[in-house]
Amino acid sequence: MPELPEVETIVRDLQRPLAGATIRGVDILSESAIAVPTAAEFAAKLPGRRIQGVDRRGKFIILRLEPGVLLVHLRMTGRLLLATNGAEEADPPHLRVALQLDRGRLLFVDTRKFGRLYLAADANAFLGSLGAEPLDPAFTPTALGDCLQGRRACVKSILLDQRVVAGIGNIYADEALFAAGISPARAAGTLSEAEVEALHSAIRSELQRGIHHRGTTFSDYRDAHGRRGGHREFLRVYGRAGQPCSQCGAEIQRSRLGGRSSHYCPRCQR
DNA sequence: CCAGCCCCCTGTCGGC
DNA sequence: TGCCGACAGGGGGCTG
Numbered sequence: 001m002p003e004l005p006e007v008e009t010i011v012r013d014l015q016r017p018l019a020g021a022t023i024r025g026v027d028i029l030s031e032s033a034i035a036v037p038t039a040a041e042f043a044a045k046l047p048g049r050r051i052q053g054v055d056r057r058g059k060f061i062i063l064r065l066e067p068g069v070l071l072v073h074l075r076m077t078g079r080l081l082l083a084t085n086g087a088e089e090a091d092p093p094h095l096r097v098a099l100q101l102d103r104g105r106l107l108f109v110d111t112r113k114f115g116r117l118y119l120a121a122d123a124n125a126f127l128g129s130l131g132a133e134p135l136d137p138a139f140t141p142t143a144l145g146d147c148l149q150g151r152r153a154c155v156k157s158i159l160l161d162q163r164v165v166a167g168i169g170n171i172y173a174d175e176a177l178f179a180a181g182i183s184p185a186r187a188a189g190t191l192s193e194a195e196v197e198a199l200h201s202a203i204r205s206e207l208q209r210g211i212h213h214r215g216t217t218f219s220d221y222r223d224a225h226g227r228r229g230g231h232r233e234f235l236r237v238y239g240r241a242g243q244p245c246s247q248c249g250a251e252i253q254r255s256r257l258g259g260r261s262s263h264y265c266p267r268c269q270r
Numbered sequence: 271c272c273a274g275c276c277c278c279c280t281g282t283c284g285g286c
Numbered sequence: 287t288g289c290c291g292a293c294a295g296g297g298g299g300c301t302g
Contacts, residue, residue, distance in 0.1 A: 001295040032278090059296080075296045077280080112279045114296065153272060161273085162297080170295055218295065219282085238295090259274070259295085 001220050002013070002074045003059060004134065004167030005210030006229060009055045010080055013224035017107070018063070022050045025100035030195065033096040033108060035116035042119050046070070046099070049111040057237055058130045058166030062123060071118040071126055072108065077220045078115030081107040111220065130166040134203050141200040148196060149186040155199075156184035168203065171216055171238045174263045176202040178237045183269045184262045187257075209234060237263040 002010070023046045031039040055062040061080060063070040072080055083089065084104035091098070097108040097117060108117060118126055131147070132139040147164045148155065158164055159173045168176070177184050179202035182195055191199065215221055215229030218239065222228060232239075236246050239261055241254035250267040 003295070006295085075278095076294070077296095110279095111281070112294090114278065125302085151271085157272085160296090172295095216295080221295075258272090260295095 001076045001169075002170050002215070003169035003210075004056075004080070004207050005172070005213075006215035006221050006223075007056050007059050007061060007074070007167070008089075008211050009215045009229065011054050011061055014054045014061075014080065014082065014106075017084060017103070017224075018051045018101075019053050020050065021101045021103055023047055023065075024102055026197075027098040027100070028096075029098070030110075030113060031095040032113055033110065033115065033117055034118070035118045037119060042090065042117070042130065045119060051101075057123070057127045057133065058162055060123075060127060060130075062127075065082045067228045068119065068121050068250055069123045071120070071123060073116050073118075074110070075112075075114035075116070077111040079107075079109040079220075079222050079226075080224055081109055081222070081226055082224045083107055091260070129163055131162060131164040133206060134165050134167055139200075139204075144200045144203075145191075145193065145196040148191055151188035153188055154185045154257055155182060155188040156260075157264055158188045159203075160258070160260065163205070167207070168263075170260050172206050172210060174238045175235060176206045178263075178265060179206055179268060181269055184257055184264055186270075237265060239263065 026043040028039050028043055034042045050066045052066055053066040054055040061072040078123050082096045092109050094109050094111045095107055096110050132143055148158060151158055156173050159168050181196040182199055210216060210231045213231035214223060216231040217228035237252050243252050245252055245265040245268060248267045250265055253266050254261055254263050254265055
């Protein structure tokens with residue numbers, strides 16, 4: 001569910017409320033939510049640690065602790081919710097982990113239980129294999145071109161590979177390919193220099209548009225305050241199969257590529 | 271390297 | 287109405 005724009009929105013929401021907060025206690029309602037270390041160690045080690053700040057790398061939320069780091073990956077249906085009011089309120093459905101802070105609580109809620117929390121001394125073991133950060137200046141058209149060159153896989157599959165570019169998921173991959181006028185099924189290595197530049201620009205602008213609207217909500221995504229994102233109405237292909245293309249009027253198609261659904265305009269994308 | 275399959279889970283929706 | 291299969295924004299692993 002949450003891709004880079006959704007994770008970025010949550011991180012920005014959390015920065016101010018969490019910076020400087022101290023973890024007082026941990027409630028683990030679903031042990032499978034803890035990837036590393038064991039659930040018992042996780043619960044034993046966190047109390048007393050202070051949250052220094054909140055960052056993002058790809059789709060990972062990074063709570064910088066003193067000492068160590070707590071990484072959160074929301075996968076499909078995970079949410080990280082602030083419950084800052086002092087009054088006791090009922091736990092939300094599918095609450096998996098609750099961090100008691102010196103100011104309120106931070107709740108990890110996850111219907112499908114795919115999301116994971118990682119507590120470690122440093123983040124490198126889990127973030128080291130991630131590819132370029134697409135909104136970073138180091139992500140240039142040349143850098144993207146180098147990743148695509150010689151690859152026979154379809155360009156969409158490459159965009160979804162977190163080792164190549166970190167943070168793109170199914171929605172923004174489809175939207176960026178539409179914005180660039182490139183078919184998701186094109187073999188990555190066949191893109192011209194101009195197409196690589198158009199794709200690079202489209203990836204950035206589509207992600208930034210998503211952030212501007214505080215993310216895309218279909219059903220599950222919520223920000224740290226439990227609110228929906230506003231970007232859905234701005235999507236041009238994702239979720240619009242059968243509807244006319246906003247540019248040319250042709251019917252938006254949907255097909256399966258690499259096990260994921262893909263949405264595209266057969267006339268605008270080549 | 272790559273396509274295609276499986277798995278992890280739960281909820282929702284469409285067809286019959 | 288009720289049941290059943292398909293499908294969902296992610297990612298890891300396996301096979302051929």
